[in-house]
Amino acid sequence: MVRVFGRKRVVILGGGPGGTMVANHLARRFNGSLTGDRVEIVQITACTKHTYQPGFLFVALGDAPLEHFERDQASLLLPGIRLVVDPAESIDPQAGHVITESGAVYAYDYLIIATGSYPDPSAVPGLAQGALGFYTAEDAVRLREALGRFEKGRIVLTVDVPHKCPVAPLEMVLSLDAYFRRMGRRHDVELVYTYPINRVHSLPQVAEWAQAEFERREIRWETFFNVDRVDPEQRVVYSAEGGEYPYDLLISVPPHRGAPVVAASGLGDEQGFVPTDRYTLRGAGLENVYVVGDATNLPVSKAGSTAHYEADIVADNVAAAIAGEPALRRYDGKVFCFIEAGDDRGTYIEFSYTRPPRPAPASVMLHQFKMAYNEMYWLSARGVL
Amino acid sequence: MAVEQGKPQAALRGTNHAQLRPDKVVDARGAYCPGPLMELIKAIKAQPVGSVVEVWSSDQGSSKDIPEWVKKASHELVYVVEESGYWRIAVRKGH
Numbered sequence: 001m002v003r004v005f006g007r008k009r010v011v012i013l014g015g016g017p018g019g020t021m022v023a024n025h026l027a028r029r030f031n032g033s034l035t036g037d038r039v040e041i042v043q044i045t046a047c048t049k050h051t052y053q054p055g056f057l058f059v060a061l062g063d064a065p066l067e068h069f070e071r072d073q074a075s076l077l078l079p080g081i082r083l084v085v086d087p088a089e090s091i092d093p094q095a096g097h098v099i100t101e102s103g104a105v106y107a108y109d110y111l112i113i114a115t116g117s118y119p120d121p122s123a124v125p126g127l128a129q130g131a132l133g134f135y136t137a138e139d140a141v142r143l144r145e146a147l148g149r150f151e152k153g154r155i156v157l158t159v160d161v162p163h164k165c166p167v168a169p170l171e172m173v174l175s176l177d178a179y180f181r182r183m184g185r186r187h188d189v190e191l192v193y194t195y196p197i198n199r200v201h202s203l204p205q206v207a208e209w210a211q212a213e214f215e216r217r218e219i220r221w222e223t224f225f226n227v228d229r230v231d232p233e234q235r236v237v238y239s240a241e242g243g244e245y246p247y248d249l250l251i252s253v254p255p256h257r258g259a260p261v262v263a264a265s266g267l268g269d270e271q272g273f274v275p276t277d278r279y280t281l282r283g284a285g286l287e288n289v290y291v292v293g294d295a296t297n298l299p300v301s302k303a304g305s306t307a308h309y310e311a312d313i314v315a316d317n318v319a320a321a322i323a324g325e326p327a328l329r330r331y332d333g334k335v336f337c338f339i340e341a342g343d344d345r346g347t348y349i350e351f352s353y354t355r356p357p358r359p360a361p362a363s364v365m366l367h368q369f370k371m372a373y374n375e376m377y378w379l380s381a382r383g384v385l
Numbered sequence: 386m387a388v389e390q391g392k393p394q395a396a397l398r399g400t401n402h403a404q405l406r407p408d409k410v411v412d413a414r415g416a417y418c419p420g421p422l423m424e425l426i427k428a429i430k431a432q433p434v435g436s437v438v439e440v441w442s443s444d445q446g447s448s449k450d451i452p453e454w455v456k457k458a459s460h461e462l463v464y465v466v467e468e469s470g471y472w473r474i475a476v477r478k479g480h
């Protein structure tokens with residue numbers, strides 16, 4: 001139980017894993033006794049629903065409906081947390097307040113920015129017209145429909161920089177291979193995977209494992225492929241390095257941007273990510289502002305697990321600050337990611353700023369663990385796990 | 386003292402790197418995933434043609450991977466400098 005001197009208001013922007021875990025962890029630290037006259041936790045978000053984004057992969061492949069991965073945001077918050085569904089339009093760190101779309105002004109003592117990251121197909125000429133995706137709920141549903149209609153031909157998967165969940169593109173192509181084999185149509189489908197750097201994944205160990213899988217499953221790949229433009233009429237995707245692929249179906253992971261409110265408030269870098277101290281998670285040069293999850297500019301994977309570990313640190317440090325104690329916890333860059341390998345097998349990687357990852361051999365048990373975590377996520381969001 | 390790595394002669398030709406001020410510095414030390422090269426690509430994309438981005442990497446592989454991409458993507462490698470425990474690699478955006 002944290003003792004509080006004077007009334008404090010914590011405003012949390014964003015109702016994804018990052019914002020929700022900070023809210024619930026903080027509420028737990030105040031032992032469920034948020035009275036509003038001493039500590040008030042206000043979560044401001046853009047949507048009444050909370051969506052578990054890793055589920056998009058399963059939605060696109062027809063393994064589960066979208067609703068399976070959705071909950072009402074209000075149902076995930078501990079008692080005493082105030083939920084406001086009214087997107088923030090601007091943040092003013094000088095004045096110490098946030099203004100929402102409806103014009104309401106929320107003053108804060110501490111602000112947590114957890115507004116996430118978003119694919120922006122408009123950043124590449126022709127991409128929005130020529131490609132489908134699986135990084136938003138709508139895109140995953142559209143892709144499921146397109147895959148259902150797809151008879152034969154070449155599917156090209158492209159990956160832009162930056163993007164969240166660095167393993168999802170690999171999972172998608174491996175799962176597509178399994179999907180078409182299951183349908184008995186694999187021989188009618190050519191799969192091509194492209195990647196921006198000189199191997200098929202940023203981690204050499206994962207790249208080595210994935211490349212062996214590609215060879216075994218006859219998936220073609222091309223490295224050093226940064227999408228420059230797409231010709232939706234001719235159905236050709238061109239890379240900045242001079243490569244080109246005609247396609248029948250293009251699946252892209254477009255470049256990501258931070259939430260528009262960050263850029264609109266002048267708090268972002270060129271792509272709308274908030275410059276953040278890699279250890280304290282404070283917004284650089286900002287008073288009493290912390291940043292969690294995809295919204296940071298940190299050179300770590302934009303992943304739910306990153307948001308989870310960061311949320312823990314920020315909640316402890318904000319609770320300490322409210323109690324007038326020193327904020328002692330530091331984020332060490334920890335990330336944990338399951339990797340779906342297709343064929344009901346999975347693996348995982350874990351690493352930090354100082355500890356390199358070592359992928360475990362893929363197994364059915366690790367796949368089942370991932371499937372179980374997909375259900376247990378809701379406990380993580382509530383700050384239980 | 387800084388030690389030049391990679392192909393210092395080619396990289397340094399025509400450039401006094403001690404005086405060159407990069408337009409943007411990206412600290413990607415300790416970045417395993419997405420990694421220093423991805424951080425560089427992200428930064429280059431956001432800069433105007435002709436600007437210089439310097440990326441810091443604690444991964445020795447970067448001193449090979451980054452020059453390889455720079456060549457493939459027709460940008461210009463300005464310098465590769467080894468500091469204690471990390472590399473500073475500067476790239477000029479070519480197009």
Ligand SMILES: Cc1cc2nc3c(=O)[nH]c(=O)nc-3n(C[C@H](O)[C@H](O)[C@H](O)COP(=O)(O)OP(=O)(O)OC[C@H]3O[C@@H](n4cnc5c(N)ncnc54)[C@H](O)[C@@H]3O)c2cc1C
Nearest residue numbers: 014015016017018045053054088116165293294303304305
């Ligand atoms: C296909 C796919 C697969 C993935 N697989 C994995 C995986 O296996 N493992 C893993 O760890 N991660 C995975 N991820 C990544 C993970 O989902 C994200 O990294 C995570 O959701 C980031 O959490 P966040 O809270 O920072 O942002 P988000 O979850 O994006 O949440 C942002 C929140 O901010 C709100 N918001 C936006 N603008 C405003 C505003 N102006 N005012 C108020 N609120 C606002 C939004 O409504 C939302 O609630 C995957 C992602 C995708 C797309």
